[in-house]
Amino acid sequence: xNQNEYKGILTDSVVSFVVRKGNPxxxxxxxxxxxxxxxxxxxxxxxxxxxxxxxMAAYGAQIKQGKSKEEAVAYLNELFQHVVVQDASAxxxxxxxxxxxxxxxxxxxxxxxxxxxxxxxxxxxxxxxxILIENPVAVTTDGPQSATDFVKFLYSDEAQKxxxxxxxxxxxxxxxxxxxxxxxxxxFTIQDFGGWGTVKDEFFDPENGIVAKIEVSLGVSTDSx
Amino acid sequence: xxxxxxxxxLIPLAAVIWKSTGSGLEGFWNAVTSPAALASxxxxxxxxxxxxxxxxxxxxxxxWVLVRDDFPGKGLVNSLIDLPFALPxxxxxxxxxxxxxxxxxxxxxxxxxxxxxxxxxxxVTLPFVVRSVQPVVHELxxxxxxxxxxxxxxxxxxxxxxxxxxxxPAILSGVALAFARAVGEFGAVxxxxxxxxxxTQVASVQIFSNIESxxxxxxxxxxxxxxxxxxxxxxAIDLVRRWGSKHES
Numbered sequence: 001x002n003q004n005e006y007k008g009i010l011t012d013s014v015v016s017f018v019v020r021k022g023n024p025x026x027x028x029x030x031x032x033x034x035x036x037x038x039x040x041x042x043x044x045x046x047x048x049x050x051x052x053x054x055x056m057a058a059y060g061a062q063i064k065q066g067k068s069k070e071e072a073v074a075y076l077n078e079l080f081q082h083v084v085v086q087d088a089s090a091x092x093x094x095x096x097x098x099x100x101x102x103x104x105x106x107x108x109x110x111x112x113x114x115x116x117x118x119x120x121x122x123x124x125x126x127x128x129x130x131i132l133i134e135n136p137v138a139v140t141t142d143g144p145q146s147a148t149d150f151v152k153f154l155y156s157d158e159a160q161k162x163x164x165x166x167x168x169x170x171x172x173x174x175x176x177x178x179x180x181x182x183x184x185x186x187x188f189t190i191q192d193f194g195g196w197g198t199v200k201d202e203f204f205d206p207e208n209g210i211v212a213k214i215e216v217s218l219g220v221s222t223d224s225x
Numbered sequence: 226x227x228x229x230x231x232x233x234x235l236i237p238l239a240a241v242i243w244k245s246t247g248s249g250l251e252g253f254w255n256a257v258t259s260p261a262a263l264a265s266x267x268x269x270x271x272x273x274x275x276x277x278x279x280x281x282x283x284x285x286x287x288x289w290v291l292v293r294d295d296f297p298g299k300g301l302v303n304s305l306i307d308l309p310f311a312l313p314x315x316x317x318x319x320x321x322x323x324x325x326x327x328x329x330x331x332x333x334x335x336x337x338x339x340x341x342x343x344x345x346x347x348x349v350t351l352p353f354v355v356r357s358v359q360p361v362v363h364e365l366x367x368x369x370x371x372x373x374x375x376x377x378x379x380x381x382x383x384x385x386x387x388x389x390x391x392x393x394p395a396i397l398s399g400v401a402l403a404f405a406r407a408v409g410e411f412g413a414v415x416x417x418x419x420x421x422x423x424x425t426q427v428a429s430v431q432i433f434s435n436i437e438s439x440x441x442x443x444x445x446x447x448x449x450x451x452x453x454x455x456x457x458x459x460x461a462i463d464l465v466r467r468w469g470s471k472h473e474s
Contacts, residue, residue, distance in 0.1 A: 044434065085337050100328040101337060206438070206443075207259070215422050219261070
């Protein structure tokens with residue numbers, strides 16, 4: 001699928017802040033997440049892909065605002081001090097948030113839209129700096145022809161429109177223009193940090209990754225019983 | 226019989242131990258002494274000890290009341306004691322979250338804290354001490370108590386020196402089971418614990434986490450630690466029980 005013009009990416013989304021209806025805590029920026037008493041919900045970065053997008057969005061937002069690597073890591077450290085629950089997956093985190101816990105949930109924009117379409121009392125904010133979540137599609141090389149045909153269908157205008165209606169940003173430009181998805185002022189991708197191959201080891205290695213070290217240092221400092 | 230035991234218990238246990246050696250002895254040691262693993266083991270055992278002790282007292286009390294007292298609805302309460310056995314643990318977790326979580330109806334919100342973990346464990350271990358002690362209370366020879374009273378012993382002395390020694394083996398047996406069950410509990414805890422490493426992540430959930438992040442060797446290593454400790458606990462309690470029954474006059 002890498003060969004097609006979309007590099008195998010089927011839909012896009014962005015990391016967003018999901019908040020209670022009306023945004024009572026007025027959370028608009030990444031710095032707002034660090035306000036005293038703000039409770040953040042994000043899944044566990046070692047079991048959830050969604051959590052990894054969240055972490056890279058937070059990190060990247062700092063870098064794009066001109067912070068150094070050390071300052072960006074320090075931001076992550078402070079952010080994790082506000083995290084009150086770390087569910088296993090992004091969908092679990094959404095359930096926890098809609099169940100009443102936390103002031104803000106870091107999640108895919110499409111999860112927020114899904115929640116709203118299901119009638120949950122949430123709003124979402126797209127921060128000025130955030131990461132483009134690219135959702136790929138793949139077929140196995142020895143799969144049946146119907147699989148390849150299905151993927152071809154997924155790139156058709158009709159399918160892309162359905163994605164758009166369900167909260168995903170279509171990649172086919174003509175369809176994307178039919179929707180009014182907000183474009184953040186600073187949108188970056190995982191490529192800016194070397195792609196997932198590099199990031200996975202640098203940030204999410206369970207022993208030596210940056211995030212693993214943050215969790216250890218938080219644990220040691222808060223391990224008072 | 227050996228074949229059945231092997232198939233259901235022994236072979237799977239051996240397989241877990243085998244799997245945990247996948248990265249060699251050093252890998253095993255690293256996996257179980259990593260800061261996160263040690264923290265989760267501390268939390269798991271700590272919470273289980275607390276739960277076992279609470280059960281020792283409350284379980285005995287409940288068993289006593291169920292046998293010796295009479296009150297309307299006693300039959301129903303007696304049946305309810307077994308509810309934690311009948312309920313799927315994930316349902317227990319869901320119920321606790323609905324009752325004592327952020328949208329709970331009674332205004333108590335302890336979800337995602339260590340207290341929530343203890344509450345969940347107390348629920349699932351409720352029947353063990355009660356059911357262990359109940360038959361013993363039932364069989365107690367009242368004449369002993371009456372004799373002690375006629376000799377001038379007060380209520381507390383009768384309890385301490387006549388009744389309690391007879392109950393201790395059953396209490397210990399129930400406590401051991403409650404402890405072992407609490408150490409391994411997963412379903413009731415996973416929804417309500419919050420899963421923050423170093424704060425509210427218990428060993429069983431961390432094992433699951435390891436499997437989900439494609440680290441089966443670390444998961445097996447942690448599992449072996451839990452197995453060994455549970456086994457040692459059961460062994461120790463059994464020895465204490467045998468010592469106790471040898472010294473019975």
